[in-house]
Amino acid sequence: MQFFKKYSPFYNLSLLYIIASFVLRLVLIFHPITQSSFKWYEIIKLFVTGFFSDLLVFTLASALLWLYLLFLSNSKYYKPWGYIIFGLLVSLLVYVSFCNTILNEYGGSLPEIGISFIALKTVLFGLLLFLPRWRKAIRLGLYSITIFIFVLVIIQNTISEWFFWNEFGVRYNFIAVDYLVYTNTVIGNIMESYPVIPLFSAVGIIALTFTYIIVKRTQPFLEQLPSFKDKIKNLAVYSVLFLLGLYLIPVLAKQETSANVFTNELQANGLYRFYLAFMNSELDYDKFYKTIPEDEAFAILKKQIPTLNGNSTLRTISSDSTEIHKNVVLITIESLSADFLKTYGNEQNITPFLDSLSQKSLQFSNLYAVGNRTVRGLESVTLCIPPTAGESVVKRKDNKDKFSTGSIFHQKGYEVKYLYGGDAFFDNMEDFFSGNHYNIVDKKSFKPNEITFSNVWGVCDEDMAHKAIQVMNEEAKTGKPFFNHWMTVSNHRPFTYPDGKIDIDAHSKSREGGVKYTDYALRKFFAMAEKQSWFKNTVFVIVADHCASSSGKTELPLDKYRIPGMIYAPGFIKPAVNTKMISQIDLMPTLFGLLHFNYQSKFFGQDVLKADYKPRALIATYQDLGLIKDGVLTIISPRQRVKQFQLTQQASDKVKPDFQVYYDQKPLPKERKDLVKETVSYFQTASHLLKNKKLNK
Structure with missing residues (x-):
């Protein structure tokens, strides 16, 4: 079960997310806007319930990470499969570049985005296919970039939740959804309100540091990729956890019943709150x-x-x-x-x-x-x-x-x-x-x-x-x-x-x-x-x-x-x-x-x-x-x-x-x-x- 061992990317990224969430809760408890005191059992409840909620939310949010890890293999570059896959990618690139596709029907910048993505995938697959001697080094570079993206999202979300609390005293809600929709205005507001260069520089340095640590800790996973059989076993376990998360996250959210509003907010998971706000812009009163x-x-x-x-x-x-x-x-x-x-x-x-x-x-x-x-x-x-x-x-x-x-x-x-x-x-x-x-x-x-x-x-x-x-x-x-x-x-x-x-x-x-x-x-x-x-x-x-x-x-x-x-x-x-x-x-x-x-x-x-x-x-x-x-x-x-x-x-x-x-x-x-x-x-x-x-x- 390599996906769940201490050297697996899933284990290390989930650990980073849980630690970041724990630190965030701790900081928010002592934030000046948190105008409340907490009883000892409220503290225990918000941290324990918050831990399980965070773990389950990360399990759901890591679906793309699992998809990426499942497709990491050497066998797909063996003859004739490597050439067949490369040929299919080239054909797809030619098709989306010169033919009228569904991307063109949607218009806007979607065709350019689609072509760029397929072109990048084709080039990277070609490099890994035709340069076997450099395959490990190229894969390590791509793997590091992938880990960096996940780490950056975790760190950036933690910082964003702090800023949102600093402004509104709550977890993500409809306002955060608005901020996602009206990106230009919000980015402009951030640029004019905060010391952006020092802030983003600090976030970048922190993300790079954790990326380096996680890549070093998970190199055994990369050097000995799981077999197809092992991937199937791991996927079965993950699927059970995924379904469990779908069921339990709303159940845990229903435990936010304290008379102290801040206890409920601190106990909640910000990403799940964002999802709820995004899906429920109108609430059926009845x-x-x-x-x-x-x-x-x-x-x-x-x-x-x-x-x-x-x-x-x-x-x-x-x-x-x-x-x-x-x-x-x-x-x-x-x-x-x-x-x-x-x-x-x-x-x-x-x-x-x-x-x-x-x-x-x-x-x-x-x-x-x-x-x-x-x-x-x-x-x-x-x-x-x-x-x-x-x-x-x-x-x-x-x-x-x-x-x-x-x-x-x-x-x-x-x-x-x-x-x-x-x-x-x-x-x-x-x-x-x-x-x-x-x-x-x-x-x-x-x-x-x-x-x-x-x-x-x-x-x-x-x-x-x-x-x-x-x-x-x-x-x-x-x-x-x-x-x-x-x-x-x-x-x-x-x-x-x-x-x-x-x-x-x-x-x-x-x-x-x-x-x-x-x-x-x-x-x-x-x-x-x-x-x-x-x-x-x-x-x-x-x-x-x-x-x-x-x-x-x-x-x-x-x-x-x-x-x-x-x-x-x-x-x-x-x-x-x-x-x-x-x-x-x-x-x-x-x-x-x-x-x-x-x-x-x-x-x-x-x-x-x-x-x-x-x-x-x-x-x-x-x-x-x-x-x-x-x-x-x-x-x-x-x-x-x-x-x-x-x-x-x-x-x-x-x-x-x-x-x-x-x-x-x-x-x-x-x-x-x-x-x-x-x-x-x-x-x-x-x-x-x-x-x-x-x-x-």
Whole structure:
């Protein structure tokens, strides 16, 4: 059984992977973002379960390694088989090079990749066939390269998991899948955010060192290759292990049941988490979550939204005043946590303009984002629905022709646009907004002389501010009202921006610098807007898309969802502070109420200024769905799990009562079944209506 002996490549690479995973867990336990302490039995569980999970995952992931090792032999170069195989390879190379193959049907760069691979395989086989005296040396070189690739992947994945934890405080999830899809943007972000040359050099040196050690340890395997009979035996054993891994890995994943979120994350295997995220961009609510009868779910929802009729959210919104068709500019600000603003306790003075603007606006002091990704924020202010399990609607295939804020403005005769300083292809924004009849202005719309500074995410917010003014001036000439939704980009890693604009060094690459530069760009925008003819007839809605980070001691830490929001329209909307708890999905319906719009609504979001509004907020990750109400956070999760937390405010003397952000979240001693059912009602009905296309226009 040479494949399983101490000198086998499989044994040595699996050992490297297990050691790397062990070291990673150990480092992550002591990482500053791991805001938790662990009991001794939790430590034992996460390491023991993690070990078996890692071993089984590597067994599955090493399938290509086994395929390579099984085809290592000398007999295939003997006459006549060596010449027959070489002739077949040459024929295949000629065929794919000069004939129309399936590779050509797919187009793109696939034909070149296919031809290059077959050509390389043909040349290498020819060298091994016709240079028998050099066969061992050539094979050793190719074997070393193969081992290096596997070692590099193991080391690089370990480093990547650390960086991902450093950013998000969790193992791989949907965000990591996005990063794989949007490779150019992500690589650019890494290049601009980290010391890439020292980092990659260190990774390369470590990988080369381990490659050398493994090649030296496994040379006996290479010098005495297994016989065909031995390969069959080894393959049979590996097949059993492979099937065992397919069965046991999900079983081990189900053991991630600790009340401590960090214990579950550290126990998990990152590669398996990535696989789950990749395969489950949409989670079937009825299959994974707690449900109640459909009629009961809509009846409970009707208590929150009294005008509902039947199993639908369709209802008539009527005003007793004349509609006001003012221009509307919705500005969603990248990663703007509430605690960046002075009113929420920040003492760094990084949002001086927004701090001053909030005092002149209708300010919502108790507003919660629905999620922790930009696409969730965009979904909430565009579709005004709860965050459903899986990916945001923005990222789904069925994302077009939805009932949206844009469709309401279209009905009222508005010009509707989405403005974004980057490439709207990212995060599927272009597909979503164009599919819902928004005209798009993004980086592709800029002339070279309109860009003074850009990074991997797009042009700086100041350049976008100038472009927005230009777009709105053109719209004003048409005589039609306009609705423009502008998504900012500068408050995002690598946090680079033009020199000399603010008092934080542009090369510091700090979050504070990104926040303050965006604030500076917004000041510039409003200074320019005030000089335009359309300004006095315009309402500005300013809100964050999500907070700057999302990790915490529980699945849904409240302070990681608290965001600022305000509506500014001097001479039209009086400055005030609305202290009711509200959700991001309520912001645009509230605006429609201020404009006295009459319309047929399918929104879950409500006008929070109406007397019948009952305070509540909806927050979520891609799988944990939460309702905040009556001082309790109720979370429903896959496998029909339910958790409830009593919320106790951690008051700060430096912050006014209505702007307190932090809460203790302690498990509720006795389940509030009414709140469990209400939580289920929101997410079950939203999932049902989306699935059955009942939220289309």
